[in-house]
Amino acid sequence: MRFFTFAAPSRFYALSGVLIPWFWLATVCLTVLGLYLGFFVAPTDATQGEAYRIIFIHVPAAWMSMVLYLVMAGWAVVGWAFKARLASMVARAIAPTGAMFTFLALWTGAFWGKPTWGAWWVWDARLTSELILLFLYLGYIALTESIDDDRRADSAGALVALVGAINVPIIYFSVRWWNTLHQGASVSIAAAPKMAETMLTAMLVMTFACWAYAFAVVFMRTRAIVLEREAHTDWVKALREDVP
Amino acid sequence: MTAGILFTVAARDLKLARRRRIEALLPVVFFVVAASLYPFGVGPELQMLREIASGIVWVCALLAAMLSLNTLYVSDYADGSLEQMVLSRESLVLIAAGKALAHWVLTGLPLILASPLIGLFFGMASGTIAVMTLTLLLGTPVLSLLGSVGAALTLGLRSGGVLILLLVLPLCIPVLIFGAGAVTAFDAGLSAQGHLSLLGALLLVSGLGAPWATAAALRISIAS
Numbered sequence: 477m478r479f480f481t482f483a484a485p486s487r488f489y490a491l492s493g494v495l496i497p498w499f500w501l502a503t504v505c506l507t508v509l510g511l512y513l514g515f516f517v518a519p520t521d522a523t524q525g526e527a528y529r530i531i532f533i534h535v536p537a538a539w540m541s542m543v544l545y546l547v548m549a550g551w552a553v554v555g556w557a558f559k560a561r562l563a564s565m566v567a568r569a570i571a572p573t574g575a576m577f578t579f580l581a582l583w584t585g586a587f588w589g590k591p592t593w594g595a596w597w598v599w600d601a602r603l604t605s606e607l608i609l610l611f612l613y614l615g616y617i618a619l620t621e622s623i624d625d626d627r628r629a630d631s632a633g634a635l636v637a638l639v640g641a642i643n644v645p646i647i648y649f650s651v652r653w654w655n656t657l658h659q660g661a662s663v664s665i666a667a668a669p670k671m672a673e674t675m676l677t678a679m680l681v682m683t684f685a686c687w688a689y690a691f692a693v694v695f696m697r698t699r700a701i702v703l704e705r706e707a708h709t710d711w712v713k714a715l716r717e718d719v720p
Numbered sequence: 721m722t723a724g725i726l727f728t729v730a731a732r733d734l735k736l737a738r739r740r741r742i743e744a745l746l747p748v749v750f751f752v753v754a755a756s757l758y759p760f761g762v763g764p765e766l767q768m769l770r771e772i773a774s775g776i777v778w779v780c781a782l783l784a785a786m787l788s789l790n791t792l793y794v795s796d797y798a799d800g801s802l803e804q805m806v807l808s809r810e811s812l813v814l815i816a817a818g819k820a821l822a823h824w825v826l827t828g829l830p831l832i833l834a835s836p837l838i839g840l841f842f843g844m845a846s847g848t849i850a851v852m853t854l855t856l857l858l859g860t861p862v863l864s865l866l867g868s869v870g871a872a873l874t875l876g877l878r879s880g881g882v883l884i885l886l887l888v889l890p891l892c893i894p895v896l897i898f899g900a901g902a903v904t905a906f907d908a909g910l911s912a913q914g915h916l917s918l919l920g921a922l923l924l925v926s927g928l929g930a931p932w933a934t935a936a937a938l939r940i941s942i943a944s
Contacts, residue, residue, distance in 0.1 A: 611886070611889075
């Protein structure tokens with residue numbers, strides 16, 4: 477077995493078919509565990525009361541939105557540079573999930589902002605950058621969908637994703653650039669976490685749940701794209717004959 | 721392969737524009753008309769207009785620069801000269817830089833010249849107008865450079881015009897922030913130095929990066 481064994485769409489199709497149920501199982505288990513820890517075990521916040529509990533959705537969604545953009549740009553560029561078909565298909569499959577998480581982060585942020593800041597939306601640097609990230613996802617999706625030729629769509633999307641990737645570090649460092657309403661990062665690797673142990677555990681469990689969900693959905697979407705693009709090949713035709 | 725191709729391409733585009741003078745003036749006319757719509761929307765009080773003037777000028781400049789983008793490569797693409805440029809031995813990066821330079825001379829420069837007029841419309845002080853003109857001088861080339869990437873990517877697409885806006889506008893937001901921010905800072909009696917330095921940095925980064933991205937985008941669009 478070589479490093480690129482699963483870069484062949486047919487092998488990837490078989491492998492992901494086996495993995496997807498396990499990712500769904502992990503998603504359900506981790507979500508139930510994470511929400512239980514977050515809503516029943518974690519203590520009430522001293523200043524924000526119960527309202528802070530949306531953090532268990534908000535922060536994982538915000539993390540996923542940024543990481544998925546980088547992963548998408550990475551696979552898109554690999555697909556463009558090495559003419560690796562599967563990498564481009566994975567990049568295309570990640571985009572809607574990334575956009576969904578970005579939207580979720582903004583929406584839960586609005587729900588959190590209303591009780592704590594007294595406003596649904598403030599023009600703070602991090603919120604604004606997250607909004608720009610949503611625009612970048614939409615731009616990528618719009619461009620790739622409006623080009624009929626698959627190869628051109630993949631390459632053009634890779635270029636757009638690469639140019640947009642400059643924005644992701646700006647999101648992260650914007651907290652230091654403009655010091656505004658949004659609280660600074662309370663979780664960092666270097667410093668000891670400033671939040672209760674159980675809160676952190678619940679948030680990390682929810683993050684793993686989001687990861688499992690992202691894997692499951694992206695693999696399912698990639699399989700659909702593989703079937704569409706490889707419809708002319710023998711192995712897809714053979715699959716069709718297997719179905720009664 | 722020489723750097724001269726940059727100016728040759730720019731001079732060619734300017735010559736072509738000189739033969740269609742009215743068309744070349746459209747962006748600046750749009751700029752003035754769009755900016756003078758704001759008082760009808762927010763009311764004629766000069767105090768309020770003075771506060772939001774820098775934002776209005778910058779947003780209108782951004783839109784005026786974007787609206788003229790879809791013509792940047794379209795005619796060359798239609799008559800086949802773009803294909804010859806891609807195939808030629810000259811550097812496509814320099815050709816792309818030349819096209820962006822011509823676009824800036826045709827849209828950015830007139831906007832800069834017209835901006836003091838808008839400043840007077842909104843009752844800005846002369847010092848503030850000078851700072852605003854300076855920010856436009858640093859910022860509008862960035863718009864042309866980033867815009868040419870979008871124009872090259874959307875070449876020949878059905879929904880090209882709107883798509884350019886969706887692709888390029890989010891990337892232009894930092895220019896808008898620092899451009900309008902410099903004027904606001906100066907108005908509040910603070911130094912505009914930091915904002916101007918960041919605008920200059922954006923100009924350098926996009927000047928070095930955007931022509932490469934544009935050349936890559938042209939190759940992608942032409943290949944299919």
